[in-house]
Amino acid sequence: MTVEAKTVRITYREAMRQALRDALHRDPRVFLMGEDVGRYGGCFAVSKGLLEEFGPERIRDTPLSESAFVGAGIGAAMGGMRPIVEIMTVNFSLLALDQIVNNAATMLHMSGGQFNIPLVIRMTTGAGRQLAAQHSHSLEGWYAHIPGIKVLTPATLADARGMLWTALQDPDPVLIFEHGGLYNMEGELAADAGAVDIDTAVVRRAGTDVSLITYGGTLSKVLQAAEELAGTGVSAEVVDLRSLRPLDTATVLASILRTHRAVIIDEGWRSGSISAELSARIMESAFYELDVPVARVCSAEVPMPYAKHMEEAALPQVHTIVETVRQMVGSRG
Template identity: 55%
Template sequence: MAVITYRDALNQAIREEMRLDPSVFLMGEEVGVYQGAYKVSRGLLDEFGPMRVVDTPITELGFAGVGVGAAMVGLRPIVEFMTWNFALLAIDQVVNTAAKMRYMSGGQISVPAVFRGPGGSALQLAAQHSQAFESWYAHIPGLKVVMPATPADAKGLLKSAIRDEDPVVFIEGEMLYNTKGEVPEGEYLTPIGVADVKRAGTDVTLICHSKTVSVALKAAEQLAADGIDAEVVDLRTIRPLDHETVLASVSKTHRAVVVEEGWSFAGVGAQVVDVIQREIFDELDSPVLRVTGADVPMPYNKHLEKASKADPPKVIAAVKRVMYLES
């Protein structure tokens, strides 16, 4: 199996789907001539031409609306946001139109659009460029929220998202674009709404998604050295949330730590904890803890930035607390 980057896996997914279905097109800032701000769309303009790889002005609200309008009459747009920070300008179109057209039309209108781009922080990009908004979108009925952590999942989930009849918020990781992994060639679909056990273990469940999957895996390695066997559950999809996989794992380990990049208040982890305590309260041997980004705007200074992020030491500390090894 070919080992490729997360970036190229996304490119492969878009290219394959555009070859298969003439109604699929890509639009966004710098996706064409410039070959993509993060080079996800490299080579696509050459293959598909400017009508299907559309460079837009810097006008997120406007081009998100163009994508939704085109989807309402049968096209399948992939709307690229250079980052999800900029997509705040477009959130009216995602929340008020894309998520609601089917419902408020009594089922007459579908919006099969994918909104995609990198979310969360990279390195020293400061407060306005370092935000994780998945819990905002996951709050909205009518949207699906997908966040792949590996190149294979990036390809399989993006292909599924493009074929989905509902609007999908597809949040990538800027720090993941260069990561490599084995990716099946050709037709490879990962179902939306299914979590994945990235590491099997018996003592504690680490529930994570996107960039925090590697944080959890690193923590698990170090914990193994201390004789603690952690299971790592990658949610992959935030909405719909795969209760079954999460609950099966925690029922086995009886302890859980939820790790996410975003802020703690009403975050993804809050929802996961709600499901666990509601469904399998009696299985728990300790309260579920959460490791999140610090509850502050992201600082520029690299030491402060590092201190704000979820990292393996914080995860290890939380694991030791749920195992009553440390107070």
């Protein structure tokens, strides 16, 4: 007799909020700060209700001063706190790039190991909501370029619920990228869901003909594509990277050893990107395992347009993924 696991119906937004509440309850050093996280309830309503529950000392509304409040997070972390800094979108994080790249990522090294920065920075990323060229880009791959920080991309309810606590236990800066299109995603989550690891990739769907490697907001599209492909007799394995730095190359390579074909699907641009990095690593380590060259489905190299049909055309879509895989499988004959 099997015991049926208890689950709850929950959205990605609520899972993230539960993670925040849990962290605030468990560790008095944890506090949240950012633009409109308090009174407004968070620009994507993630922190709604937290001000009432935890008060203004721990749920801190900041002025529109990204560099100051991200840097203040760094200083507070060095001063013994466990700050969670929220930046509205990855595009706004560029106003704090100095603090993230020149301070958070370097302090431990510059100080010869004396000062680590246990800081978590959350922000939204990605397109799909007609927010045009200053609210839609996927720059997480850029951040993954930087040694000294970790880059997480929770794509599932379990990861939305579980990555934050693990990130807070990490002695070094961790950036969490939440795709804006995921907040309303609803599903079943184990009632006792908790912390998850933040350094491994996971196979979300097993398959034998091709490895579809992706992360974040594109995962659901890739799973749909895999389902469609299954209907036409192509067995696709889906790998969710989960973390872009560190990059779990071993899990990706293990999948390719099973399928001998790889397609990388990334909402970032392809030039100088995380998909380029991954492609290079596959070539370095599994060149002779590949039946066909690695293929990529990325965003078109334009700033994100506003008009819906143009935005859709710029982004990886289920049909472009399916088409790329069909060509690849067909090319083997």
